[in-house]
Amino acid sequence: MPSESTAVVTTLFKAAKSGVLALTLAAFATASVAAxxxxxxxxxxxxxxxxxxxxxxxxxxxxxxxxxxxxxxxxxxxxxxxxxxxxxxxxxxxxxxxxxxxxxxxxxxxxxxxxxxxxxxxxxxxIKWTLFAAPDSDITLDSLEDARELQIAGYKGDVMSEYLVGQGFNVAMGMSGDVNTRRLMLGQADLWVTDGLVGPLVAEQEHGITGLKPVLVFRETxxxxxxxxxxxxxxxxxxxxxxxxxxxxxxxxxxxxxxx
The missing domain is CATH 3.40.190.10 (Periplasmic binding protein-like II)
Structure with missing residues (x-):
């Protein structure tokens, strides 16, 4: 029959093992949640x-x-x-x-x-893939091919911009689309490719510009x-x-x- 001290040690050992098991299970649970x-x-x-x-x-x-x-x-x-x-x-x-x-x-x-x-x-x-011109622009397009010789403002990683680049269009790529309204107004680009809702909203909110001309919607995705x-x-x-x-x-x- 074990002595009282031996029983205490055994009890502590079992508690320690249980603690280790609990910690191990907790670690697995945490890993599962993280995953x-x-x-x-x-x-x-x-x-x-x-x-x-x-x-x-x-x-x-x-x-x-x-x-x-x-x-x-x-x-x-x-x-x-x-x-x-x-x-x-x-x-x-x-x-x-x-x-x-x-x-x-x-x-x-x-x-x-x-x-x-x-x-x-x-x-x-x-999204509606739209080409916008400045409010005072006289550009008109019957098809995307009509924009072949024009300078188009876009931005890196944008699906519409990348598509036009892949089709051989002249696209000036920035890091974001926020500046493209200003580029239109300064004559640094003839057109801006963006979504039909996004263009006018960004122009007004970011630059106080209204009246952008949507000259062509050429795709919807x-x-x-x-x-x-x-x-x-x-x-x-x-x-x-x-x-x-x-x-x-x-x-x-x-x-x-x-x-x-």
């Missing part, structure tokens, strides 16, 4: 995505609003995944997300060129939340199901209506 944390990026692209502060970056979802942003939040409210949402320059975020597990980017235009680069959740909204290929497809499926449920409940239509 399911989503890192979601967007850009300042009002009215689809916008920072509350008006700056081109944000570090928290509460500082990010807009049509697509609110749709993504409505989707995320229906799942149990932990997530962080940040706003960064598009070209940076586009490169950063690829190859990183559980990283996503919205609103990303889903095109044939990008199809195999991501896993897709959506659609969210659609659905936008999605794009996840890296490294992300578990089961997570992507969960998010798609949540987005479909939000749409069926009328939440997405209600969000879009708030920005009309």
């Amino acid at each position: 399911e944390r989503l890192y979601i990026f967007t850009e300042n692209y009002p009215p689809y995505n916008a920072s509350v502060s008006g700056k081109s970056f944000a570090h928290d979802e509460d500082d990010i609003t807009g049509i697509c942003s609110d749709m993504v939040k409505a989707m995320l409210a229906r799942v149990d995944y932990d997530y962080v949402m940040k706003m960064r320059a598009w070209s940076y975020a586009y490169d950063w997300v690829q190859g990183r597990e559980n990283h996503g980017l919205f609103c990303t235009a889903r095109t044939e060129e990008r199809e195999d680069l991501f896993q897709w959740v959506g659609p969210l909204a659609s 659905p936008m999605y939340l794009a996840f890296s290929k490294n992300t578990d497809p089961a997570i992507v499926a969960d998010l798609q199901q949540a987005l479909d449920a939000a749409r069926a409940a009328g939440e997405l239509d209600a969000i879009a209506a708030r920005y009309e």
Whole structure:
């Protein structure tokens, strides 16, 4: 029969083992939660995505609003995944997300060129690829080919700008689209390629300029939340199901209506 001191040692040893087991289980649980944390990026692209502060970056979802942003939040409210949402320059975020597990980017235009680069959740909204001219411009276009000899303002990483570059058009690429209204007004560009809603909004909010002339809409593309290929497809499926449920409940239509 063990002595009293031996029994005490045995009890302490068992407690220690239990403590180690608890810590080990806690570590596995933490690792599991971390593995399911989503890192979601967007850009300042009002009215689809916008920072509350008006700056081109944000570090928290509460500082990010807009049509697509609110749709993504409505989707995320229906799942149990932990997530962080940040706003960064598009070209940076586009490169950063690829190859990183559980990283996503919205609103990303889903095109044939990008199809195999991501896993897709959506659609969210659609963009109209529009060429704008300055308010006093006399430029008219019957087709995209009519813009072949003109200087077009765009920005790096933007799907519309990259498309025109690939088609051999003369596109002056900046790091963001915020300055392109001013470039039109200064005569540094003949046209600006951007979304039909974004152009006039940015021109007025950023520069106080109204009356931009939409001279040609040459394409329309659905936008999605794009996840890296490294992300578990089961997570992507969960998010798609949540987005479909939000749409069926009328939440997405209600969000879009708030920005009309």
